[in-house]
Amino acid sequence: MEITNTTRDAVNLRGWTLRDADGNRYRVDNVRLAGRATIRIHTGSGRGTRTDVFQNSRAYIWDNRSETATLRDDRGRTVDTESWGRRHH
Template sequence: MLRTRTAAAAVTTAAFAGLLALPAPAQAAGSVHLYKIYYDSPGTDSRTNASLNGEYVIVRNTTTAAVNLRGWTLTDASNHKYTFGNFTLGKGKTVTIRTGKGTNTAANLYQQRAAYVWNNDRDTATLKRSNGTRVDTCSYNSTRVDSVTC
């Protein structure tokens, strides 16, 4: 009788352990990632607000759920940092982060800067979660075009 209970207990323990070892539910399909960088605004670099807002980064959410980007950061290689406020990026949506000044909307966020961020020849954009985990990077090294698709 003792052997039967021990064997039954072992089977029950193994079955329970198997339940604990099941994979976690899948993450939402897709990702939040850097989509495109417009690093050389059109025309002369005059530092006007229109020119500053002509350089921007597009972030895209290809997951199946909205993602709150509060505390996430976007930086360049020189560590110019933009920190997202309480902003939720809808599923399948993009948001454009412009360098200059403006009023934030669901489609456009503004860094409120008076100087350019993205170098016209080469740079690296890094997107990180609020806990500092790197989500994506995108680099370019060209003066022949004004943008890069990541």
């Protein structure tokens, strides 16, 4: 999953959340995203850098066939939602 700051100003993502349609939630720690920069959020384990953070999960979270990801700020306001694929019921 990638989050891109499209503004010129840096943003602190502390307390922001990324949630999938099944209710899995990842809360971002103290991560500063520079203006016009992108950060990648990985499901598995790894060492965090300026451009990559890790959820340290041993299980898959994101469904490759269909999913909806919602990014909310530290006040719970929806910043962005992205869907892909087609859900079958």
